[in-house]
Amino acid sequence: MKNKKTFYITTTIPYANAPPHIGFALELVEADILARYHTLIGEEVFFLTGTDEHGSKNYKMAKEADLTPQKFVDKNSAFFKELTKALDISNNNFIRTTDKLAHWPGVIELWKILEKNGDLYKKKYEGNYCVGCERFVTEKDLIDGKCPNHLNLIPERISEENYFFKLSKYSSKITNLIKKNELKIYPDKWKNDFLSLVENGLTDVSFSREKKHLPWGIPVSGDESQVMYVWCDALPNYLTGIGFPDKKYKKYWPCNLHVVGKDMLRFHAGIWPGMLLSAGMELPQQIIVHGFLTSEGHKMSKSLGNVTNPLELRKKYSSDSIRYYLTRTIPFGEDGDFSEQALIERHNNELANKLGNLISRVEGLIEKNGMQKCENELVNELHLEEIKDLMEKFELDKALGEIFSFIDRCNEYVQTKKPWETKDKKVLYEVADSIKKIAILLWPFMPSSCGKIAKDFGGFKFELKELGKPLDAKVKIKKGEVLFKKIELEEENIDKKIEDKKINKSVQPKVKMVGEGLGSIDFSEWDKIDLRVAKIEKVESIEGADKLWKLSLDVGELGKRTICAGLKQYYSDKELKGKKIIYFSNLKPRLMKGVESQGMLLAASTSDHSKVVLITPEKDIENGVRIG
Numbered sequence: 001m002k003n004k005k006t007f008y009i010t011t012t013i014p015y016a017n018a019p020p021h022i023g024f025a026l027e028l029v030e031a032d033i034l035a036r037y038h039t040l041i042g043e044e045v046f047f048l049t050g051t052d053e054h055g056s057k058n059y060k061m062a063k064e065a066d067l068t069p070q071k072f073v074d075k076n077s078a079f080f081k082e083l084t085k086a087l088d089i090s091n092n093n094f095i096r097t098t099d100k101l102a103h104w105p106g107v108i109e110l111w112k113i114l115e116k117n118g119d120l121y122k123k124k125y126e127g128n129y130c131v132g133c134e135r136f137v138t139e140k141d142l143i144d145g146k147c148p149n150h151l152n153l154i155p156e157r158i159s160e161e162n163y164f165f166k167l168s169k170y171s172s173k174i175t176n177l178i179k180k181n182e183l184k185i186y187p188d189k190w191k192n193d194f195l196s197l198v199e200n201g202l203t204d205v206s207f208s209r210e211k212k213h214l215p216w217g218i219p220v221s222g223d224e225s226q227v228m229y230v231w232c233d234a235l236p237n238y239l240t241g242i243g244f245p246d247k248k249y250k251k252y253w254p255c256n257l258h259v260v261g262k263d264m265l266r267f268h269a270g271i272w273p274g275m276l277l278s279a280g281m282e283l284p285q286q287i288i289v290h291g292f293l294t295s296e297g298h299k300m301s302k303s304l305g306n307v308t309n310p311l312e313l314r315k316k317y318s319s320d321s322i323r324y325y326l327t328r329t330i331p332f333g334e335d336g337d338f339s340e341q342a343l344i345e346r347h348n349n350e351l352a353n354k355l356g357n358l359i360s361r362v363e364g365l366i367e368k369n370g371m372q373k374c375e376n377e378l379v380n381e382l383h384l385e386e387i388k389d390l391m392e393k394f395e396l397d398k399a400l401g402e403i404f405s406f407i408d409r410c411n412e413y414v415q416t417k418k419p420w421e422t423k424d425k426k427v428l429y430e431v432a433d434s435i436k437k438i439a440i441l442l443w444p445f446m447p448s449s450c451g452k453i454a455k456d457f458g459g460f461k462f463e464l465k466e467l468g469k470p471l472d473a474k475v476k477i478k479k480g481e482v483l484f485k486k487i488e489l490e491e492e493n494i495d496k497k498i499e500d501k502k503i504n505k506s507v508q509p510k511v512k513m514v515g516e517g518l519g520s521i522d523f524s525e526w527d528k529i530d531l532r533v534a535k536i537e538k539v540e541s542i543e544g545a546d547k548l549w550k551l552s553l554d555v556g557e558l559g560k561r562t563i564c565a566g567l568k569q570y571y572s573d574k575e576l577k578g579k580k581i582i583y584f585s586n587l588k589p590r591l592m593k594g595v596e597s598q599g600m601l602l603a604a605s606t607s608d609h610s611k612v613v614l615i616t617p618e619k620d621i622e623n624g625v626r627i628g
Contacts, residue, residue: 556624
């Protein structure tokens, strides 16, 4: 059994056939926040990421690019490595499946163990092979003869003799472990989704390809005619990345957390546990699953030209702004929408106006007036235990919300006490000590900015136990550089950029506000409006907003959305929950009371607004259905 003070976390290893997209940046950031948090609480963390580089797709694309497969994957893997640096990712290792020294020996050793235990066999097989998924797709899963995940690709009909892994042998065991939470999957909806997927049992999987068809891969030991198929090559990276087959890997194994996208769950909860059970090795403790990202309300697609490259994004915005936006906006496990305009608004309204302004004011006042150590009663309003609980439950957006609620309280305290008039050194000490605690808690989310705060405030350590140590009042605090400069970017420029990419521009209709969160739309732009049926899944109050409800919507194929609606005086939370509504899906996001509202609902209102009635479908119909 490994030392309890170690913590091992991984991302998936993305396929190195193209530069990274914003969806993998989300996965990297979420994993890094959790890695840093476990460092903060005093655990010895090992964080692994890397790239998956063999397989049919890379072999074909390399030929098309007139490159050797190795040069092709070298180029693309370098982009992913660059991304880890650009986003301040704290990974301890970056594993590559083409690494013959660090990766191949462990894969070959694991193959031999599976073979020795009688779980590999050879048979002739004919099936539909999707190059996009790197897997065989059954006839019943095809949609109009195409893979459901790659509708632009026609699967190849392959007939050859391959090695198969007896995954079916471990199907019941894996299912029971997941049901009993001995192999945890979070959120529960993805656990239930996987159990539903394997209701009829896991089937044996192809573990090799004929070398004459695919010479690009790890050779099968003892059979020169075969190379290993992508999953038995790629999944063992979680072992080879910590030293397997050398026994040193046991320091960190079993893995505490695999962070995966929802499209990767079937492999990590099915094939991977099967391989480990066959090898007699402990299973990972937990698999946590994040959702997908859309772009400005639309599915990301190369053909539409709206795929966001995080490396290009990083050239315009700081790593902390990107990290903050992704975490604050997208609840873990849910699908979310990436909007550059919303990123700018959060940067300006929350990072610059709230956190940056607090630090700048306090540093300037202390530089002029000094500070005097006293009991910090302000910190009693910091809900530390709640923040820790939210982090343990992977509710990263809510943890950030709690920290920023305390930042709001600090700003209010400064405004109320007016130390620029009173010159009260004790008040300044209380706020400075509170800023120290804020920086420690924010460090997993925004390491670069928090490092600058620590330097200005005496060089404290990023450890949770440091929260109990008062700030040294003798520290010479001077007003430093502006942490978060306001981003000035005209909305028209963003609109033009979107139009240039030839995607449907988010509607910016003429809106006359008739109440907090309610609006009227100029329907001369009706042809640009995208109306959808949506279901209200959750109704929440918003701090400081008397009229607004925060509504969490299920919009079917568009995923989950959040809107703010000024309906409190017209509808109770119980009346709204579960109700089907008509939703404007392609309005530009806007911040309302610190919450990003991703659209609007359709309602009728009397001229004096004494009565507001929701427009709802007459009969039940699926979520996401388009109106008109």
